[in-house]
Amino acid sequence: MSEFEQFQAEKLKLDGYVSQKFRIVGVKEDLEGAWLDLEHPGGETAKLHLKTANARKYYVNVLLQQGRSKS
């Protein structure tokens, strides 16, 4: 899978959660990339491992968007 396809796959997963109203509530970044904690207003949680640089950039775009929509 090309780097772009990997990113697309990761983005699709994150977008999927976001479209179901999940919010990013926690993150751990380490040598393996970013580990996201997602939470649904209904209490359901999920974890997502983002490896590609573009996805690690993208989730913070989402995060900032999330912050803006909160305020």
Added chain:
Amino acid sequence: MADLRINLAGIASPNPFWLASAPPTNTGYQVQRAFEAGWGGAVWKTLGDPIINTSSRFAAVHFNGQRVAGFNNIELITDRPLEINLKEIYETKKRFPNHALVVSLMVEPKREKWHEIVKKVEAVGVDGLELNFGCPHGMAERGMGSASGQQPDLVEAQTMWAKEVAQTPVIVKLTPNITDITSTAKAAVRGGADAISLINTINSLAGVDIDTWHTIPHVGGKGSHGGYCGPAVKPIALHMVADCARNPAVTVPISGIGGVSTWRDAVEFMLMGATGVQVCTAAMHHGFRIVEDMIDGLNNYLDERGLASVTELTGKSVHRYEDWGNLDLNYAVVARIDTDTCINCNKCHIACEDTSHQCIERVTNAQGEAILQVREEDCVGCNLCAIVCPVEGAITMVEVQGTEAPMTWNERQKAVAELEGGPGPNKKEAV
């Protein structure tokens, strides 16, 4: 015709092109001929206790047919007695009252030594002084030049000593042989400098002769490190000038030096904060008359842009020079190949395939011809293919219209840190 006059910390000059303190400004004969040729100013070859030079002292790096891409020297300061220099400085200033005549000085880091030379030089009538804290060889071994220019406290103290008696503006010339040039620039400001100039030469060894195994140059079989200058050092000099210009604690004007060969180079230095420029290697390579093209070119450039004065250039690009952390991570460009002008040399493909992101492919177009095409979704916009392409304009880097708002690394880290401090399970300090 635009107004080319500049004023560097009170030193007026008919144009921004000065000769740097070096062989071209060794004697009154040379400086007067330079002024006749059109140079707006000159910084006299550094005065101090006269030295003795080695015979073999210059070397150049020629690169792929370009002669003198870089220049290397192991020359020291003036080898002529002070009295002779002062007499010629006096005569030169008398003949050219409207040109900027600055005199470079280097003495031991002792207060009385600085007082003595400043008084003697100013007595003959000069427009300013430049303190040479930069010479990287020979003088440094005697505790002068870059040896004292690498220590902020010595830069500050010596500047102060010169300023204690100086009546004319004092420019402090900085050495690039230091990790952070703003530390010595700030020291110069603290010492009372009226301006700074940079860069002096960069520690270097021009080469080793693979037949004789001698250093290049060698003096009877032995070599010593020298100072590197000329076109090759321009990017280093430009960065250092820009770093000083954008530092709020460096509050004095800047004279830009290092690889200036054309009016274009001068414009770049001025946009990055220099009030004027100094030139050494280009004059040594091509002679004094290069200043004619420099003046013409600068004039045309200013006229074309409707700028009335060259001073309008100074510092205009400084705010565009940022810490990496403040660059927009969401900005994106991709390479695009113009198949009409492409000569199918394949260099871009090899470069991308071997050393970048493997996204230039050979495809067949509608006419059945093999063409190169960028797979844009995988292109990271590194510019490498455009850099190696021998055909001007065959590869353009095209901006991708993104949907995301700008986001810098610093903004990203702040957002991540806030999240990590929030309800999530993992708390981690942002780096």
